[in-house]
Amino acid sequence: MTIPWLDYLVRHIGLKEIKGPEHNPLIVQWGRDAGIEWWNNDEDAWCAVAVNGALVHAGYPSTRSALARSFTRYGKPLTAPVPGAIVVFPRGTNPLYGHVGIVEAVHPNGTITVVNGNVSDEVRRSVFR
DSSP: OOOHHHHHHHTTTTOBOOOSSOOOHHHHHHHHHTTOTTOOOSSSOOHHHHHHHHHHHTTOOOOSOSOGGGGGGSSOOOSSOOTTOEEEEEOSSOTTOEEEEEEEEEOTTSOEEEEEEEETTEEEEEEEO
16 A cells, blocks of 8 residues: 555655755755745754655645644544554643654554654654554
């Protein structure tokens, strides 16, 4: 089964931001493609930009936001994670902050593998409980 937005982001595993005054042009382009008018760098948190970029390149609308929590109103809620689902994690106590990625696999031990951007400044796989 192919999941176009997940497949797109998987193809970019290892893509890194550029430290200093230069910026990775693809990360900047993802923000622009997603309709985030002010987006022009890879220094701001870009997990939502990566997911939005994957969605837009797969032919789906973006949230037009660089906030991970903008995805809490995207699509339809699920009762359990499935491959291709967009998952939003809270971060800290501020209700604006979070992290977002795309579920790649659901494991019998209750963990999920997520493909996400801006983890150690790159697109990578992460395992969450």
